[in-house]
Amino acid sequence: MMNPVMNMPGTWGTIGSTLLTVIFFWDMLRRYCPPELRRYLEKCSIRVSQFLNPYVQISIHEYLGSHLRPHEAYSIVEAYLSLNSSKHAKRLKAEMTKDNDSKLMLSMDEYERTTDEFNGVQARNRQRKLYTNGHSKSYWSHIVFEHPAKFETLAMEKKKKEEIIEDLLTFTKSKDFYARIGKAWKRGYLLYGPPGTGKSTMIAAMANLLDYDVYDLELTSVKDNTELRRLLTETTAKSIIVIEDIDCSLDLTGQRTKRKEKSETDSEKKEGSRKEKEESGSKVTLSGLLNFIDGLWSACAGERLIVFTTNYIDKLDPALTRRGRMDKHIELSYCTYEGFKVLAYNYLELEAHPLFQSVAELIKAVDITPADVAENLMPKSAKEGPEECLLNLIHALEEAKSRQITKCTEELKYKDPYHDRCSTRKA
Template structure:
């Protein structure tokens, strides 16, 4: 059995690999467990020199074999360590700032070289062993970047600056007394790139992603345990928050009274929701207050440098307490495709920046509502024979078809509105005539 290496050993190893490997005579190469690159480290009993603020120090990689019992069935275990040597007059510098420098640099190097992961919470988790985790993961390899996203350049620049500023604001958050976290609310119609933006955010900042499925969380206590197990430099995502449990703005206030029919209806709907989300005899009991505490309660301060991202297609359905500033600090609306977004997609899919059909597309795309996902589907070549002209023609046909559908829908709804106006006018006329008749009757009575 191989014991887990200490974080200090791993940080020193990463620091020496990056800063002193050139001076070593013998190196060994290995692929780290959470690394995407081949790592060169010092070989056993190799000695290297490092210099810090004019002070020279020496590192030696060593190992010892742990003693075993005479009747043990287990193999001898290696204990690896690094030995640091320096002149005694530099003890204060070494024990003070140098070791802090080594640990800080080593951790940053490990983060840059690590293999990023996409986590999800396991439904029906029963905590069978302290060694197991509530999250399962795969390697995160999504290729999305902000450069390839079909959004306006100004909005793109604003989001990037906000994210980069957040990632460099550790001292600022400590100074103002706030947990180092930030909330993002991404809202807009389906197909406008909300999930793609999350991947682009993770790639920009080199963060892990925790995809939290609320309906698989048993209760508020389990939600808190999930939060504790997340790491720093990560994005915690709850997609389609309006569909997750009963977290909309229709909360029953204290003192509200319903009729028997209304109560039966509410109980019936609640029962259907509960039945649909239950597994076996137990369903999710996560409450709105539990989720609010998850976002910005006292437990949210454990760890640091985390983004919390909600996505929704219907922002108006959410409880205002859930998305207010301070919880969801930045609201980003991702709407239908614009001409600027189309040009990004045209460059991504067709490698063109201008074309004779662009003017027609610009006119049509300003007249109809079409999502970036639909535009991308029409720009994607369906065979090796499809060129830019063919793909742009497909898009123009799709835009014209969408325009015709919108006009037809408008015409079908117009007669109904016209009938309503006529009925409303007739009602006014009848009332007016009735009012006149009443006045005539009153005048006749007065004359009598």
């Protein structure tokens, strides 16, 4: 009887000889076979393999299109296959999960593949992303979106928060409605108010509520309208496109109504216009931005929010803020007593305290932003307790009230007190 171990070299030799023969004939076929016959044989081989293989193969690439647009499904499938990746793939990349900094999520490295034969399970490990085109980039780069803001922690009236939440959730369920009325599935939000009133925090709360990605568009880094259109068409569905401080973005505000002084010569106008363009480094125009918001390009991806923020709504061109472009205007103003109570619970875990009454009286008479209230409620050391923090806030409110009275007194020397805002305070 022949020993199988002794016969192994002969077996491997036979296999190697067969492989060499197949490779030789395949090379000869590629070199000398007419292209038409070669394509026909390739089609036949594909059909034979399809007949023998009962499975359907679906390849999902990370990018698609000539502009390397991110594939919307890639990150979802990657998150779902994270467990299978660690079993089958040999080269993996590790990322920290958003919920637990000590937990790693493994996924395939470049040029790796894995096979999954089970379906019907949703990807629950998908991480939201924050995209930016800053630092003069003509493409999107991203990081994991980890902002913890929630509507429950926003310092604003409960009724107003509920109204905004209902509006957002209604939008996400309105695909058929938008299709029926013939409009792109998008909605514009204009957030306006003084600095420090929580506009950026509101955007983060929106993203966390809806589980949307965020695209923070820096207009001053965009070369022209063509590049703007390309960047915006590369955004995905279920996302929020944000342009913060739109009143400071290039020369987009009040373009059509702005006029130079009559004494200015034509040469001075041309020189000034040239300097403005050189300083900004961008040729993006108001019309170019408007064409994307509600023009033909607005339907390039569905289920998106477009959010503008501004500190000075009066500076914006009416064409930018009209209904249909910015569908919902949300004013984020100075802190109210109800907003203070939210912050007191967030920072001090207090729902009631004897000092609350003093804060209530002062905050009605003083314009103070939620950011300033939060800063005064923040413990400065481990020794400071809730009462010390409340006293710090009361002291800051009293100082602000004193400054406000002094300022109004100076203004009233030159203005009619019956028509000046300083003669009355907010209720």
